[in-house]
Each structure stands twice: as C-alpha cells, then as structure tokens.
Amino acid sequence: MIQAAVWFFGAVAAMATLLMIFQRNLVKSALLMLAALLATAALYLALSAQMLAVLQIILYAGAIMILFVVALTVMPCALRDRASRSVFLKVLGLAAAAVILTELLNVSGALKGFLRPVDFSETGTLPLARELFGRFAFQFELLSLVIITAIVAATALALHRRRA
Amino acid sequence: MSAYSLASISFVLFTLAAAGFLTSGNLVRMLMFLELMLNAANVALVALGPQPASQAYTVMLFAVAAAEAGIGLALIITLSCAFKTLEPENIKELKG
Numbered sequence: 458m459i460q461a462a463v464w465f466f467g468a469v470a471a472m473a474t475l476l477m478i479f480q481r482n483l484v485k486s487a488l489l490m491l492a493a494l495l496a497t498a499a500l501y502l503a504l505s506a507q508m509l510a511v512l513q514i515i516l517y518a519g520a521i522m523i524l525f526v527v528a529l530t531v532m533p534c535a536l537r538d539r540a541s542r543s544v545f546l547k548v549l550g551l552a553a554a555a556v557i558l559t560e561l562l563n564v565s566g567a568l569k570g571f572l573r574p575v576d577f578s579e580t581g582t583l584p585l586a587r588e589l590f591g592r593f594a595f596q597f598e599l600l601s602l603v604i605i606t607a608i609v610a611a612t613a614l615a616l617h618r619r620r621a
Numbered sequence: 622m623s624a625y626s627l628a629s630i631s632f633v634l635f636t637l638a639a640a641g642f643l644t645s646g647n648l649v650r651m652l653m654f655l656e657l658m659l660n661a662a663n664v665a666l667v668a669l670g671p672q673p674a675s676q677a678y679t680v681m682l683f684a685v686a687a688a689e690a691g692i693g694l695a696l697i698i699t700l701s702c703a704f705k706t707l708e709p710e711n712i713k714e715l716k717g
Contacts, residue, residue: 461623467630474637474657483649490653497660500630506667506676516683521656521690528649528694532701550643553702558636562629571624573668590676600684607688611695 463504470496487525494518505578508585627668635661643677649699649705652693 473493480486498513589597627682638657645651663679697707704712 463622463627463630468628468635471630471633474634474641477653477657478627478637478641478644483647486653487648490657493657494660497634500664501667504627504667506679509645509667509679511678512680515662516687517656521687525649525653525695528698532649532698532707547644551640553643554636554640557639560634560638561632565625565628565632568624568628568669573624573627574622584673585676585680588673589680592674593677593681596681600681601699602683603688607691611691614692614695614699617699 459503463607466496466503469493470500483529484526487522487529490521490525492519494522507579508582543589624669628665631661631665631668634664639707646708646710648697648709651709652690652697655693656686656690661690 470493474494477486477489477493480556494513494517498510498518499514501510502509582606635658638654638661642651642654642658645654659682663682666675666679666682670674698709701707706712
C-alpha cells in the first residue's frame with residue numbers, strides 16, 4: 458500500500474513536471490509546479506517524513522509559489538512567453554538531460570542490493586529538533602545569515618530599481 | 622522497497638526539471654525548474670539518507686530554496702525592467 462503510494466505520487470510529480478515543459482502559459486506552468494510540489498509533499502508523507510510534508514506545503518507550495526505569482530503580476534513581459542529557442546537547442550537540451558539520467562542510473566546501480574523499509578512510522582519532531590539544535594546547531598544558525606543576506610539583497614535590488 | 626527504486630524516482634524528477642531548465646527560453650520558467658531540481662534532490666536525501674539527520678538537512682535546504690527564490694526573482698524583476706525582456710538570449714550585456 459505505502460509502496461504503491463510512493464510510486465503514485467512520484468508519477469504525479471513527474472507528470473506535472475513533464476506537462477510544465479510543454480506548457481507555454483506561465484500562470485498554468487506555475488499551477489503545474491504547485492501540483493508537482495504538493496505531490497512531493499505526499500511523497501514525503503509516504504516516506505514517513507510528516508514534518509517535512511507540512512513544511513513542504515507551507516514553504517514551497519505556499520510561500521515560494523506566492524512569490525512566483527506576485528513576480529508574474531509585476532512583470533507584464535513575463536506573460537508574453539514566446540517559443541524563441543531554436544529546435545536544435547531544444548534537442549540539445551533534451552539530449553543532455555537524457556545523458557544526465559543515464560549516468561545517474563548507472564552510478565546508482567550499486568544501490569540495487571539495498572532495501573529501504575517504507576512502512577508507515579511516526580517520525581516525531583523531537584528527534585528532528587534534537588538534530589537541528591544539537592548536532593547541526595552551528596549550520597542551522599548559519600542559515601539565518603543566508604536568509605538575512607537574501608532579504609538585504611532583495612531589498613537593495615528593489616531600491617536600485619526604484620532609483621533607476 | 623529497494624533503495625534503487627526510490628533513487629530512480631528522484632532521478633527522473635531531477636532529469637525532467639533539468640530538461641525543462643535547458644529547453645526553456647524564459648528566466649522565470651528557468652527559476653521554476655531550478656526549484657524543482659532542488660526539490661528532487663531533497664526527495665533523494667529523504668529517501669536514501671539516515672532518518673533524522675537527512676530530514677534536518679532537508680529543513681535547511683528548504684530555507685536555502687526560499688532564499689534562492691527571493692534573490693532570483695528580485696534579480697529577474699530588475700533585469701526585466703532594464704532590458705524589457707525575460708528571454709536570456711536577448712540579454713547580452715551585464716554592465717550596471
């Protein structure tokens with residue numbers, strides 16, 4: 458049952474990403490991306506990562522998607538998406554992606570012998586919090602610097618645009 | 622379930638996002654596919670890593686993804702104001 462759920466939600470996420478490639482309308486692309494992100498959240502749930510599923514919905518499907526939709530509304534030229542790339546470049550891009558997939562599957566061939574139990578279990582937030590505020594406390598605090606830098610950079614870019 | 626199957630799900634997600642990134646001609650769409658590539662990497666981390674530690678790493682990567690989207694969209698909005706286009710082929714100079 459859980460195994461079928463993993464395959465199903467993986468297939469939904471892959472299908473949404475595939476449809477995004479062929480979708481020219483950016484708003485519809487954003488909605489397909491939302492579907493892929495929600496399917497990934499369900500995948501986390503099937504992999505017994507409940508906290509990550511909630512964070513995925515709040516952060517990715519909520520905050521980041523809102524950011525994309527707001528950016529699309531302030532950029533009118535974003536909605537005029539033309540198929541400008543040449544067919545040769547598109548074929549080259551698809552060939553490069555196929556090579557990446559083949560290589561990744563070749564490299565991970567060593568994983569064939571390993572089993573990963575996917576029985577539904579409760580992964581509490583307490584062990585996760587112990588990791589974040591114990592072993593990874595320094596990295597977690599450094600992350601606040603990254604976010605502060607991002608806020609300052611985005612504000613500086615917005616002020617620069619207003620002055621220009 | 623074999624670890625190879627779980628890895629192949631995330632690899633297919635990553636490759637589809639990479640194909641979209643390489644074939645799209647719009648900066649916003651490229652950033653969307655970049656986010657999906659990072660998302661696929663997160664799936665691999667959760668599926669294959671040791672459980673509490675890999676989830677902790679994924680929480681940190683969520684914050685990195687949010688910062689990346691914020692800065693990326695701010696840069697794209699600035700570029701679209703300066704060049705009046707979102708096609709990377711038409712943006713040929715980076716002089717400030």
